Amino acid sequence: MGDKALVTNNGRARTPAVSLLARNWAFFFLVLTLVVFSFTGKNFFAINNFQNIVHLGTTALLLACAETFVIITGGIDLSVGYVLGLSAVSASSAMQVLYAAHWSVAACILVGIGVGLVSSLACGLAAGILVSRYRVPPFIATLGTQGIAIGVTYHICGGFPVWYLPPGLTEIGNAYVLYIHPASGAWRFFSRPAGIAASRIKELVRLIPVSFILIFVFLILLWHLLKNTRFGQHTYAIGGSMDAAVRAGINTRRHLIFVYVLSAFLAGLAGIVDLFQTGTGNFTTFGAQLELFAIAAVIIGGASLMGGKGRVLASVVGVILLKVLENGLNLSGVEPFYRYIAVGLILIVAVVIDQLFPDLF
Helix, strand or coil: CHHHCEECCCCCEECHHHHHHHHCHHHHHHHHHHHHHHHHCCCCCCHHHHHHHHHHCHHHHHHHHHHHHHHHCCCCCCCHHHHHHHHHHHHHHHHHHHHHCCCCHHHHHHHHHHHHHHHHHHHHHHHHHHHHCCCCCHHHHHHHHHHHHHHHHHHHHCCCCECCCCCCHHHHHCCEEEEEECCCCEEEECCCCCCCCHHHHHHCEEEEEHHHHHHHHHHHHHHHHHHHCHHHHHHHHHHHCHHHHHHCCCCHHHHHHHHHHHHHHHHHHHHHHHHHHHCCECCCCCHHHHHHHHHHHHHHCCCCCCCCCCCHHHHHHHHHHHHHHHHHHHHCCCCHHHHHHHHHHHHHHHHHHHHHCCCCC
16 A cells, blocks of 8 residues: 555554545445435425424434433443433423413423423433442443333323423424515514415525524534533543543542433433424333434444544534435335334444444544
8 A cells, every 4th residue: 555554553554545434434424325315305405404404303413412421431321312201291391380370481481491401410410320439330320210210201291292381382492593585575583574474474484493503502512521621531531441530530430420410411401402392291102212313323423332432523423414314215205114224234334434443533
């Protein structure tokens, strides 16, 4: 390969081009899927379709960010999907009770959000204490908090969605920054222009979901937290070697508690977002699919289940890749079970690349 070849830690030689491709394969594969689906998927490149991918993927992005921090430490959080359900149900139940007691809509919503987030934080705190203080394996600790979250959620809602909530939730959760009515030239920020007949609402052009702004702000904050702060450095250090982190003076117990609390907070926030988007307190026994999707996205983004590796923005690429794949296959008329096969194959590719190029990420 000449002078341009690089020698890896395991003695293998590779070119810079191979290193670039291996390090960013998920991004290149995402570009490839965009090209393919532009030919096979009807209206795939419509602006509304891309906005829906981001809007409906907000909860998945938050869950993937939650898993990113935990996986970097060498752990795993199997409870995020059910913590999402607990947050949504507890928040909606609080809103329902307060609204029935004739509290103001704003007070019902604010208190409900607080109840949802506190309930999720309790799960994260319990998991963090079990992992850090009592040395319970993360798999078992979060499996236990998953069971607790399921039981509490069922007790609250009885296994049914929570309805009859304060008005305006879906208007907030599904709002857009800009509304334009091309025929009349009317436009307005954050709400539909006045005077548009109900029969002509479909003509409105909606641009930039408010959820996009929410997730953008959180992604920037989490990226900064992981990349540019002592908290992020300690997270990588713990995942790289727990013993070395302890010898370096890092309070690993306290840090792990913070990591699992952060994971639960993001899962709880995802539950609040889901509540605002659907207008109901949803709980499903398929919460495991949500967390497995999040874990898959993080691994596709280059993180390692062994710990010490991972990036927030790479996890975002993993989520977008899986969502674009799901959306494109759906628009192309592919039967649903093939989507699971595709996700499984991509996940296997990610693990194989991590094994072949362990020093890249």
